[in-house]
Amino acid sequence: MASEASADWQWPLLRTMLRMRRFEEAVFRLSTERAFAGHFHLYIGQEATGAAIISVLEDRDRIATTHRNHGHLIARGADPAAALAEILGRAGGLNGGRGGTLHLCDPALGFISTSAVVGGCISLAVGAGYACKQNGGGAVAAAFFGDGALEEGVSYEAMNVASLLRLPMLFVCENNSTDAWGAARGGYPTLVHAGPDLLQVPRSLGIEAVRVAGTNAHDVRAAALAAIAKCRDGHGPVFIECVTKRWPGSNPLWPALVTGLTEIAMATGAVPVAGEHADWYRHHDPVLLLARELAAQGQEAVERIRRDDVEIRDAMAAATAAALASPFPQAKSALAHVFATAAAT
Amino acid sequence: MTATTSFAAAFVAALHDGLSADPRASIIGGYVLGLGPERALMDRIRRDFPGRVIDPPTSEAAVAALGTGAAMAGARPFVDLGTASFSYLAWSQMVNEAAVAHYMSGGRLTVPVTFHYLHGVRGAGAAQHSASPHAMLANAPGLEIVAPSTPADAYGLLRGAMESPNPTLIVNHARLLGIEGPLPEERSALPFGRADIKRSGSDVTVLAISLMVYHALAAAERLARDGIAVEVIDPRTLVPFDEATLLSSVAKTGRLVVIDEAPLNGGLASSIAGLVAERGFWSLKAPIMRVARADAPVPYSPPLEKFVTPDADKIEAAVRRCLMERTPVGARGG
Numbered sequence: 001m002a003s004e005a006s007a008d009w010q011w012p013l014l015r016t017m018l019r020m021r022r023f024e025e026a027v028f029r030l031s032t033e034r035a036f037a038g039h040f041h042l043y044i045g046q047e048a049t050g051a052a053i054i055s056v057l058e059d060r061d062r063i064a065t066t067h068r069n070h071g072h073l074i075a076r077g078a079d080p081a082a083a084l085a086e087i088l089g090r091a092g093g094l095n096g097g098r099g100g101t102l103h104l105c106d107p108a109l110g111f112i113s114t115s116a117v118v119g120g121c122i123s124l125a126v127g128a129g130y131a132c133k134q135n136g137g138g139a140v141a142a143a144f145f146g147d148g149a150l151e152e153g154v155s156y157e158a159m160n161v162a163s164l165l166r167l168p169m170l171f172v173c174e175n176n177s178t179d180a181w182g183a184a185r186g187g188y189p190t191l192v193h194a195g196p197d198l199l200q201v202p203r204s205l206g207i208e209a210v211r212v213a214g215t216n217a218h219d220v221r222a223a224a225l226a227a228i229a230k231c232r233d234g235h236g237p238v239f240i241e242c243v244t245k246r247w248p249g250s251n252p253l254w255p256a257l258v259t260g261l262t263e264i265a266m267a268t269g270a271v272p273v274a275g276e277h278a279d280w281y282r283h284h285d286p287v288l289l290l291a292r293e294l295a296a297q298g299q300e301a302v303e304r305i306r307r308d309d310v311e312i313r314d315a316m317a318a319a320t321a322a323a324l325a326s327p328f329p330q331a332k333s334a335l336a337h338v339f340a341t342a343a344a345t
Numbered sequence: 346m347t348a349t350t351s352f353a354a355a356f357v358a359a360l361h362d363g364l365s366a367d368p369r370a371s372i373i374g375g376y377v378l379g380l381g382p383e384r385a386l387m388d389r390i391r392r393d394f395p396g397r398v399i400d401p402p403t404s405e406a407a408v409a410a411l412g413t414g415a416a417m418a419g420a421r422p423f424v425d426l427g428t429a430s431f432s433y434l435a436w437s438q439m440v441n442e443a444a445v446a447h448y449m450s451g452g453r454l455t456v457p458v459t460f461h462y463l464h465g466v467r468g469a470g471a472a473q474h475s476a477s478p479h480a481m482l483a484n485a486p487g488l489e490i491v492a493p494s495t496p497a498d499a500y501g502l503l504r505g506a507m508e509s510p511n512p513t514l515i516v517n518h519a520r521l522l523g524i525e526g527p528l529p530e531e532r533s534a535l536p537f538g539r540a541d542i543k544r545s546g547s548d549v550t551v552l553a554i555s556l557m558v559y560h561a562l563a564a565a566e567r568l569a570r571d572g573i574a575v576e577v578i579d580p581r582t583l584v585p586f587d588e589a590t591l592l593s594s595v596a597k598t599g600r601l602v603v604i605d606e607a608p609l610n611g612g613l614a615s616s617i618a619g620l621v622a623e624r625g626f627w628s629l630k631a632p633i634m635r636v637a638r639a640d641a642p643v644p645y646s647p648p649l650e651k652f653v654t655p656d657a658d659k660i661e662a663a664v665r666r667c668l669m670e671r672t673p674v675g676a677r678g679g
Contacts, residue, residue: 062418096451105450112417113446113454120442123407127414127422134371134397134420141418154437157407164402337452338486339585340510 006218010294013055013217015308017047017287020071021262022309022316023080027070027087027101028257030320036088040101042255043071045215045247046174048286051075052220053142053172053240056228059110060139062132064125067102067116068174072144076109080316084323092326098337119152121145122171126158129167129237140231142170147177150201151192159237163205166236170227171207173198173241174214176250202239214242215286245284248277259285264309267291268302347529353383353522355496357390359503360423362532364394367421370507371397373412374425379463383522409435409460413443413512416458423507429464429516430476443512444487459506460514465556465606466654467519472642475650477555479516480607483584483616489513489537490583494558496526498581501535508534516583518556518606538585542594546574549664550594552617553577553604557655561604564660575664583613591617592625599630602663604655609637631670634663 024042031040043050046068054075057063065072073083078094086093087101094106102116112128115121125143132139149155150173162169175198195201199209208230212219220242227238249258259280265271266281267288273281281288295302350358360377364370375391375398378384391398401408405426412424426432432439439460446456464477479490489511493499499517506513543558544565553561558579565575576594580587595601601621603614614635621633639653 064414094451095449095453098451099449103449105454107450107454112414113442113450113456115442117437117441120410120437123410123438124414124417124442126407127411127416127420128418129414130373130411130422131415131418131420134369134415141414154406154410157402157404158410161401161404161407161411165399337448339489340447340452340455 009055009221010217010290011304013051014287014290014294014305015312016051016055016075017217017290018264018309018312019080019316020047020051020074021287022312023074023083024070025257025261026084026316026320028255030084030088031255035324036101038100040087040255041068042247042249043068044249045284045286046176046244047071048217048290049172049174049214049220049242049244050144052217053170053224056221056224057140057142060137062110062112062125062128062139062141063144064112064121064128064141065114065144066121066146066149068146069104069114070101073104073106073111076106076111078104078106078109080319081322084319085326088323088326089328090323090326091329092323096337097329119145119149119155122149122155123158126162126167126169129162129169130165132168133165138232140168140170140228142172144172144174147173147175147198148192149173150198156201159202159207159239160205162237163207166234168231168234169237170224170231171202171237171239173239175241175243176246198241199239207237207239209239209241211241211243214244215284215289217286217290244286245280248280262287264288264291264305268295268305347527349525350496350528351383351522352496352499352517352524352526353378353386355500355528356503356517357386358528359500361390361393363423363504363507364390364397367507369419369421370423371399371420372423372425373399373401373408374427375400376427377425377461378522379427379519381522405431405434406438409438410442412458412460413438413446413456416443416456416512417446417454421457421507423459423461426460426462428474429462429478430473432460432462432478439482439488439512439514440485444485447511448487455510456512457510458512460512462514462516463519464516465518465520466638466643466650469645469647469650470643471645475643477516477607477638479514479583480605480612480616482514483613487512488584490516491537491581492516492555492583493581494521494555494579496524496528497532498535498541498579500528500532502581504534505537509537516555520556524559535581537582538587539582540578540580540587540590542576542590543579544575544577546576546598548574548598549600549602549667550576550578550591550598551602551604551660551664552591553579554583554613555606557604557606560655560657561660563657564664567657567661568664573664573668586617588620588624591621595621595625596628599628600667601629602634602636602660602667604636604660606638606655608640609635610640612637631667634667636660636663
């Protein structure tokens with residue numbers, strides 16, 4: 001029975017994760033074509049974390065994310081064409097080309113401002129948690145941030161406030177530094193934390209904190225469900241550290257698709273797992289991990305994965321074409337939206 | 346019916362009415378009037394709005410973010426940052442989050458948060474309790490800044506700030522709290538971007554901000570004895586700024602003295618002088634004078650503090666200098 005129940009959420013989750021992955025591959029391709037300017041960050045390798053947590057949030061809940069936001073937007077259901085158009089700086093972008101890759105924001109989906117200031121998102125999310133609590137409707141605010149955000153003082157201040165006010169907050173630390181630097185030194189994931197255990201930071205403030213494998217959708221989902229239930233019950237904030245293996249393409253200063261376009265057939269056995277990144281494909285790529293688990297159900301499942309992937313790739317190709325077809329904004333519109341003119345509702 | 350009330354009481358009345366008017370409004374930081382005698386005025390708000398006044402830890406950055414994020418999520422918080430110079434700790438949240446979020450989202454997200462601090466040379470505050478950072482914040486597009494000088498303006502501008510869809514900073518001078526003035530019974534939000542002519546005159550325009558309005562009025566009174574008619578303009582809102590009222594006054598007087606307590610270099614007195622030099626040049630009969638705080642940290646010792654701070658004597662001297670300056674050749678007979 002357990003596996004039957006998990007299938008209810010596993011299939012949609014795999015589709016979401018595939019959408020996130022194919023979206024990022026589209027972004028990468030556009031970058032190689034010099035279709036947009038500026039630095040960017042990809043969410044590859046962290047899909048299980050964002051997809052699983054967002055899948056158990058409700059429409060009324062609020063979300064704050066960071067410079068590595070694309071996956072969160074797509075998981076929440078943002079239009080990929082509008083998101084790509086934003087990254088391309090086009091008028092048809094989610095934000096009319098004013099935010100760009102670092103600041104994708106879809107308020108209609110519950111996102112508050114997407115801050116690229118490290119730690120900024122934690123502090124703003126605590127404000128969203130305050131609004132949720134004031135509102136009394138049982139909504140929860142979730143903050144997605146990297147391990148580096150805990151290097152900022154405001155993160156500590158904000159968690160202290162969240163704990164004092166018992167705000168309905170989910171702090172999701174996506175620790176993607178496990179082997180970026182630390183492994184080479186034989187220590188904890190990051191180079192720059194004096195403390196060896198990130199969970200000690202929230203715990204020292206009285207915030208319940210758990211660590212899960214961020215590449216394992218089951219573990220992330222279970223932790224999120226338990227945490228959100230506590231938040232809605234007035235228990236106060238919960239901190240989840242989701243530990244992911246760093247995607248090898250994130251190690252260089254500029255993202256590089258060193259693992260290639262995702263070959264979903266590596267999950268079904270149709271394509272052998274081999275090469276320099278075999279370890280990544282076999283043990284750490286969250287999309288392949290979930291797909292492999294589902295493919296084990298048999299030939300029908302294998303076929304369903306293939307079909308879903310083809311459909312999603314086609315959808316992302318169409319989204320890319322639509323984004324490229326969107327015009328650039330009129331230069332003279334640059335001074336619009338400095339201030340809101342209508343009364344806020 | 347118009348009653349006389351203190352600046353602090355008018356401000357608290359506006360907070361009370363603002364909380365009554367909108368259930369989404371709350372106060373983050375309940376020591377809005379500092380820790381001086383006026384703080385007892387806040388007791389009524391705490392009593393009448395239980396659960397809507399919170400006293401957060403000493404964490405200016407998180408407190409500013411709390412209000413900013415809450416506003417993004419549909420709340421309408423009033424955030425007290427205490428003494429103005431402590432707001433430096435919240436710069437990132439005010440300048441790089443609240444002020445830019447509406448723009449970055451392409452106009453899709455609004456941030457109706459109100460920030461408040463007590464600024465200015467308060468007497469023996471030394472460098473770290475005497476700052477007036479509004480000019481620095483005016484350099485951050487996206488933030489509305491209001492600086493009331495009278496009880497009636499304090500009431501109307503605070504109501505306006507609490508109703509505004511934008512992040513709005515209210516800068517109250519610490520020495521304004523006890524000042525008394527009329528507060529009409531019929532009262533409501535004041536529109537932003539409308540200056541108030543606090544005294545009419547035809548010889549010299551003096552634009553003064555916040556507490557400086559009173560020093561300008563005192564100087565004008567003295568100058569009137571010598572037959573010099575000074576027009577005192579209080580912009581009331583620094584962002585947006587009422588350019589039209591200032592330019593039309595300068596068109597009438599041909600002379601301008603700008604007073605601000607923020608330091609001179611890169612300050613608002615400089616910025617406003619630049620505006621008039623560019624847009625009102627052909628009306629000018631004399632160079633524009635600026636009276637601002639000296640470009641030094643505020644010292645502790647009273648004679649040193651007085652030396653660096655604008656006051657009625659300095660304004661009077663600047664007006665007299667402005668009148669003694671020769672009319673530029675090109676403007677003669679014009």
